[in-house]
Amino acid sequence: MKGFQLRDARPEDAPAMAEILTDWLTRTPWLPNLHTPQQNRAFCGKLIDQKAVTVAEQDQHVVGFLAQRAAEIDALYVAQGAWRQGIGHALLSAAKAKHARLELWTFQANLEARAFYACEGFFELRRTDGQDNDEKLPDIRFAWERTPT
Template sequence: MRRPARLGRARATDAPAIAAILSDWTDETQWIARIHSREAELAFVRDLVARGWVTVARREGRVVGFLAQNADEVVALHVAAGARGQGVGAALLCRARRGRARLALWTYQFNTPARAFYERHGFVEVARTGGAGNDAKLPDIRYEWRRRR
């Protein structure tokens, strides 16, 4: 059995590992085209980390997942391929919800595993678009989670 991941604030030195998780997901996902270089993704991640928005999940000292959050908005949530299905994403999402009355995020309509994950964790679809507002120009879905009273 795998040890639980340890969660903590991302450090600047984590940026390459975080960017690799993001880039690897892009490379392994057949329905999305690569529109940003790995270098651009690293710059994007460095900015998120510098803003203090990123929580990482570590296992044996290695980053195995991350969640970027700006207030009530989840900007990104990705887990390394070898750590998926082991509670890493759930732990990151649970941490993001702490002290919040609501959270919101966007995901692609084609991303059925992410959609199922968010719905399992209490997120509800509130809108759909044709993708005009995202870089990939792919249809997306807006999800929201609200704390039960």
């Protein structure tokens, strides 16, 4: 496993973040791709401007990111070539260190994410038919709570 470090995102990270996002969207056949790569880049720039964004950097390249607004995780993506190296876990651990409770949405069809969040201690709060998300896909609301010590 190559080493990586976490740091706060900078505006110049938006293109690398967008590349990770666009790659995932392109490789996910059940997910409608509603945005161009340029729109994904603008979206990532907006995340950096409006949210707390942590990036994982490996060999001076952004290989993952987590965006959150307070205790709401809005995005968590890891580059495919960096999967299973502890990056997603490290990004979530950093978010958990700041909050006693976290919540997020993921699509019901995203079985890998669902399994990952379950391993990270998240539990299901509710399911929807997806009519309130842009993709119109069924989704699941997850939460995590710090256990009292």
